[in-house]
Amino acid sequence: MISFEEFVTARGPALLRFGYLMCGDRHLAEDILQEVLAKVYRRWGRIARAEPPEAYVRRALLHQYLSWRRRRSSTEAVVPAVPESADLAVLAEQVAARDEMWALLATLPRVQRAVLVLRYYLDLPDAEIADLVGCAPATVRVHAFRALGTLRATLSTVTSEARSG
Structure with a gap:
């Protein structure tokens, strides 16, 4: 050998x-x-x-x-020139948006959160998600639908409160 x-x-x-x-x-x-x-x-x-x-x-x-x-x-994104320095205001907005999204994901039930992460972060198809989670592919779609509905409702509430307040 x-x-x-x-x-x-x-x-x-x-x-x-x-x-x-x-x-x-x-x-x-x-x-x-x-x-x-x-x-x-x-x-x-x-x-x-x-x-x-x-x-x-x-x-x-x-x-x-x-x-x-x-x-x-x-x-990765190809850019014509590397910027000299990062725009701190834009960076702060991106960090705040990312933190807000993680906070919203944390409010979801564990299975719904797992389905969203597997689907949108790992880009797995429903059949693989179902196998990992231990349910039917149709149930995966239901979990994703409900989780996205909850996130949309929460975001619209937060947005309307920010506009009025």
């Missing part, structure tokens, strides 16, 4: 080229390969015995790349 260090030394450049061909950016390919190798290292004994390790690592590299593309498309 080949050691992890020997494998990385021997096959690392080829895996890096594979990553580069997928994403077209050497630095990104290095980042993705590093993440994959860190994950693979923990299970190296089983991976090296079960199947050809390079095929496993190549598949893991592909999955990491695809996962990175999904994460990047939803969380």
